[in-house]
Amino acid sequence: MEERTLELLTRQGITRGAVEELSRLNDEPEWLRKMRLLAWSIYESSPVPPWKRIDLSSIHLDELTAFAPGEKPVADVAVANSIFSGDEARGGRIVQTNSVVDETLGSPLDPSLSMKGVVFTSLEKAAATHPEMVRKHLFVDAVKLTENRFVAMNGALWGGGMFLYVPPFTEITSPLQYTLIAAQSGAALFPHLLIIVGEGSSLTFVDQSATIGADGPALASQVVEIFANPGAQVNYVSVQEFSRTAKNFALKRAILSRDSRMIWTEIGVGSKVSRVSAEAILRDPGSEVQLLGLYFGQGEQRLEYDTLQLHAAPHTKSDLLYKGALREKAHSVFNGLIRVERGAQRTDAYQANRNLLLSNTSRADSLPTLEIEANDVRCTHGATVGPIDPDQLFYLLARGIERETAEKLLVLGFYEAVLQKIPLEELREAIRNYIERELE
Amino acid sequence: MANALNFNRREGYLEKYGFHDKNSYVYRTEKGVSSRIVEEISGLKGEPEWMRNFRLRSYGIFEKKSMPGWGADLSGLRFDDLYYYVKPSDKKGRNWDEVPEKVKLTFERLGIPEAERKYLAGVEAQYDSESVYSSLKGIWEKLGVIFCSTDEALKKYPDIVRQYFGTVIPPGDNKFAALNSAVWSGGSFIYVPAGVKVEIPLQAYFRINAESAGQFERTLIIAEPGSFVHYVEGCTAPVYSTNSLHSAVVEIVVKEGARVRYTSIQNWSDNVYNLVTKRAFAYKDATMEWLDGNLGSKVTMKYPSIYLMEKGARGEVLSIAYAGNGQHQDAGGKAVHIAPYTSSRIVSKSISKGTGRSSYRGLVHVRKGAHHVKSKVRCDALLLDDRARSDTYPVMEINEDEVDIGHEATVSKVGDEQLFYLTSRGLTEEEATAVIVSGFIEPIVKQLPMEYAIELNRLIELEMEGSVG
Numbered sequence: 028m029e030e031r032t033l034e035l036l037t038r039q040g041i042t043r044g045a046v047e048e049l050s051r052l053n054d055e056p057e058w059l060r061k062m063r064l065l066a067w068s069i070y071e072s073s074p075v076p077p078w079k080r081i082d083l084s085s086i087h088l089d090e091l092t093a094f095a096p097g098e099k100p101v102a103d104v105a106v107a108n109s110i111f112s113g114d115e116a117r118g119g120r121i122v123q124t125n126s127v128v129d130e131t132l133g134s135p136l137d138p139s140l141s142m143k144g145v146v147f148t149s150l151e152k153a154a155a156t157h158p159e160m161v162r163k164h165l166f167v168d169a170v171k172l173t174e175n176r177f178v179a180m181n182g183a184l185w186g187g188g189m190f191l192y193v194p195p196f197t198e199i200t201s202p203l204q205y206t207l208i209a210a211q212s213g214a215a216l217f218p219h220l221l222i223i224v225g226e227g228s229s230l231t232f233v234d235q236s237a238t239i240g241a242d243g244p245a246l247a248s249q250v251v252e253i254f255a256n257p258g259a260q261v262n263y264v265s266v267q268e269f270s271r272t273a274k275n276f277a278l279k280r281a282i283l284s285r286d287s288r289m290i291w292t293e294i295g296v297g298s299k300v301s302r303v304s305a306e307a308i309l310r311d312p313g314s315e316v317q318l319l320g321l322y323f324g325q326g327e328q329r330l331e332y333d334t335l336q337l338h339a340a341p342h343t344k345s346d347l348l349y350k351g352a353l354r355e356k357a358h359s360v361f362n363g364l365i366r367v368e369r370g371a372q373r374t375d376a377y378q379a380n381r382n383l384l385l386s387n388t389s390r391a392d393s394l395p396t397l398e399i400e401a402n403d404v405r406c407t408h409g410a411t412v413g414p415i416d417p418d419q420l421f422y423l424l425a426r427g428i429e430r431e432t433a434e435k436l437l438v439l440g441f442y443e444a445v446l447q448k449i450p451l452e453e454l455r456e457a458i459r460n461y462i463e464r465e466l467e
Numbered sequence: 468m469a470n471a472l473n474f475n476r477r478e479g480y481l482e483k484y485g486f487h488d489k490n491s492y493v494y495r496t497e498k499g500v501s502s503r504i505v506e507e508i509s510g511l512k513g514e515p516e517w518m519r520n521f522r523l524r525s526y527g528i529f530e531k532k533s534m535p536g537w538g539a540d541l542s543g544l545r546f547d548d549l550y551y552y553v554k555p556s557d558k559k560g561r562n563w564d565e566v567p568e569k570v571k572l573t574f575e576r577l578g579i580p581e582a583e584r585k586y587l588a589g590v591e592a593q594y595d596s597e598s599v600y601s602s603l604k605g606i607w608e609k610l611g612v613i614f615c616s617t618d619e620a621l622k623k624y625p626d627i628v629r630q631y632f633g634t635v636i637p638p639g640d641n642k643f644a645a646l647n648s649a650v651w652s653g654g655s656f657i658y659v660p661a662g663v664k665v666e667i668p669l670q671a672y673f674r675i676n677a678e679s680a681g682q683f684e685r686t687l688i689i690a691e692p693g694s695f696v697h698y699v700e701g702c703t704a705p706v707y708s709t710n711s712l713h714s715a716v717v718e719i720v721v722k723e724g725a726r727v728r729y730t731s732i733q734n735w736s737d738n739v740y741n742l743v744t745k746r747a748f749a750y751k752d753a754t755m756e757w758l759d760g761n762l763g764s765k766v767t768m769k770y771p772s773i774y775l776m777e778k779g780a781r782g783e784v785l786s787i788a789y790a791g792n793g794q795h796q797d798a799g800g801k802a803v804h805i806a807p808y809t810s811s812r813i814v815s816k817s818i819s820k821g822t823g824r825s826s827y828r829g830l831v832h833v834r835k836g837a838h839h840v841k842s843k844v845r846c847d848a849l850l851l852d853d854r855a856r857s858d859t860y861p862v863m864e865i866n867e868d869e870v871d872i873g874h875e876a877t878v879s880k881v882g883d884e885q886l887f888y889l890t891s892r893g894l895t896e897e898e899a900t901a902v903i904v905s906g907f908i909e910p911i912v913k914q915l916p917m918e919y920a921i922e923l924n925r926l927i928e929l930e931m932e933g934s935v936g
Contacts, residue, residue, distance in 0.1 A: 384865065393862075394861065397848075
């Protein structure tokens with residue numbers, strides 16, 4: 028019977044029927060089935076998002092399939108080709124191909140960690156094994172089903188996904204990783220990541236999206252919910268390297284409790300169109316976030332970042348640095364908001380967006396925004412757009428370095444300020460190599 | 468005396484000083500706006516056919532356009548509740564003795580000349596500056612400079628008006644520009660011939676026989692190649708208005724090598740929605756400078772723009788905003804770089820006090836082909852109360868790589884160290900705050916003509932009184 032449902036499902040478009048079949052296939056509890064159906068009705072009634080800077084008309088939902096089965100043979104190749112091989116994920120790794128998490132592809136959680144009570148599994152499985160925890164966090168506090176059409180779609184159709192729970196006072200020293208591999212063109216993928224880090228715990232987590240074998244995905248709508256409990260330290264690194272035909276939409280939100288600290292890195296080099304919302308909610312005093320972004324656009328890529336530094340409590344701190352280089356006809360949009368709520372005194376917020384235009388057909392839009400409702404604050408932001416500094420180029424040329432090499436060095440140097448802040452050495456090196464390769 | 472000086476024009480302003488009289492106009496249209504009213508206005512003014520058609524076409528656009536979906540809250544605005552054309556009487560409106568003592572004291576503090584005070588208080592229909600004006604008028608006329616109301620210009624210089632009117636800001640630009648285009652009245656018309664440099668700033672209230680400070684002013688400035696003019700609109704002292712909507716359009720054409728500076732200090736009473744469209748076209752090697760101050764009104768939305776049309780054009784916007792209790796100043800500037808080798812600079816300083824909210828909203832747009840463009844935007848905001856709010860909404864759209872574009876903004880409160888330093892030298896906290904605030908706006912104030920700078924500083928001091936404790 029399962030085989031039959033699966034077959035039916037893979038032929039389904041984005042429909043209510045697909046939602047019901049998906050829920051049946053996973054043998055889900057009633058509350059989850061209801062949540063999916065609620066999400067579906069929200070999806071149906073919500074308008075196309077008014078995103079002025081992105082053309083959504085090229086997405087034809089009726090041509091997409093809501094579910095794509097996992098593909099084993101290609102998965103290993105994908106890993107080898109990507110920026111970040113995953114070998115560094117010594118603590119454990121979950122691999123999802125298309126809509127399915129295949130445990131045989133990943134590496135299991137370090138047994139010493141599972142003994143401490145760490146849960147690291149697919150979200151589908153966690154809904155069965157840890158229903159209370161999933162129910163308490165999934166689409167409750169961080170991300171709501173009503174945010175926008177794509178999020179509602181994720182709520183209705185998420186498949187595979189990842190659930191990570193770190194109990195209080197647990198230090199995880201080896202990185203954990205989740206890898207999503209799109210291996211079927213025409214598929215729509217809806218990964219959902221739920222990360223709960225207990226009081227006083229710490230970890231490094233890598234969230235990777237890649238493509239193999241085929242174009243795509245035709246559409247990815249990702250949702251990431253992160254909960255940093257009091258005193259937790261979360262180092263979250265996202266690497267988006269879908270093929271340059273993909274359309275990617277992601278809403279990621281982290282809620283930071285008292286004295287928690289997060290370093291949040293977004294690396295974006297893939298997709299034809301990508302719009303990532305990275306939102307840090309500094310909910311309690313003493314919380315602190317560092318937001319780092321590195322994007323590289325080429326061809327006709329369109330990369331958009333929407334960031335939020337929401338200071339909802341006094342004595343909170345945020346620091347953002349997003350840097351991007353663009354060549355050919357690439358176009359980037361940085362839309363960043365620092366919001367300081369009434370009463371959030373002693374806020375210290377910083378935001379900087381730097382763009383390097385490597386061709387006269389590339390384009391960078393920067394919209395750094397401040398909304399401040401408390402007065403005892405220090406908020407600063409800055410944005411720049413410009414070409415490679417001709418003086419620096421001249422300096423290198425005068426020393427006999429060829430133009431091409433000189434330009435490459437200067438782009439790498441441009442990124443270095445962000446790279447040095449990424450707290451994962453292997454990744455720093457991997458990104459340097461990738462950029463260098465692309466600039467050849 | 469000391470008590471009287473604690474004049475706060477934001478509180479119960481209308482009840483106390485809104486001494487509007489019922490018979491000071493000779494004619495006004497009925498409430499609301501319709502194509503019939505638009506025709507009536509045009510007819511009363513005896514306008515040529517093309518202007519009548521322009522108005523009617525604009526009215527059609529106004530009806531179709533939706534309200535801006537961004538910016539300040541305009542939900543309190545009722546288009547049907549307004550009078551769109553009021554012809555003022557030449558007779559004096561009210562008696563100087565009727566003017567409240569506190570208002571007189573504000574004028575005293577600001578050092579406003581006697582004659583000007585009467586004008587501002589509505590005692591005189593026009594600022595009585597005939598003696599000053601006639602001598603200046605002689606000088607301007609000899610140079611070929613035209614300075615009159617736009618209504619008058621339409622009669623006397625129809626060809627020039629027709630050539631430029633509505634070309635910088637077409638009626639379809641936005642809803643309020645369309646409304647202004649339909650019902651405009653008054654405003655200044657300035658024409659400066661090639662090579663002429665007007666040394667003395669032209670001020671709106673040197674102009675007689677005009678409905679100055681109108682509700683729907685329409686100003687048009689043409690600076691021919693190599694000329695220079697500095698135009699000063701409004702004044703720093705409070706302007707009392709019973710109209711709840713002020714929606715002006717200001718169009719400026721700065722031709723090759725010319726330079727225009729436009730200074731305006733807006734200080735409407737706190738019942739006014741001030742929604743203004745200001746734009747200048749700067750051609751080859753031309754310079755356009757906007758100095759824009761916003762102190763009054765309930766809500767202001769105003770973003771003076773510069774379109775840099777040809778090589779070598781330069782633009783500057785200096786914006787200063789003060790938002791007290793209940794006010795929202797949504798101001799800023801726009802620089803649109805259409806040609807290569809152009810530069811722009813926008814400097815904004817804002818102060819929010821009480822429940823005031825000041826927002827910087829700006830745009831730097833570099834079009835394809837506009838290489839070697841330089842643009843710097845700098846915004847600083849000072850928050851004086853924990854209920855005050857400050858926003859910064861800059862937009863940068865860059866379509867060319869050989870450019871140098873930068874934006875910086877800071878938001879802060881008055882520094883404790885600065886306060887400590889000044890209070891340890893014997894200043895009260897209140898005085899110290901006022902000193903720090905004037906230091907904060909100094910880079911812009913020093914660009915003002917001296918008498919304005921003095922007035923503005925006094926006004927800020929006045930606003931700061933009672934701000935501590």
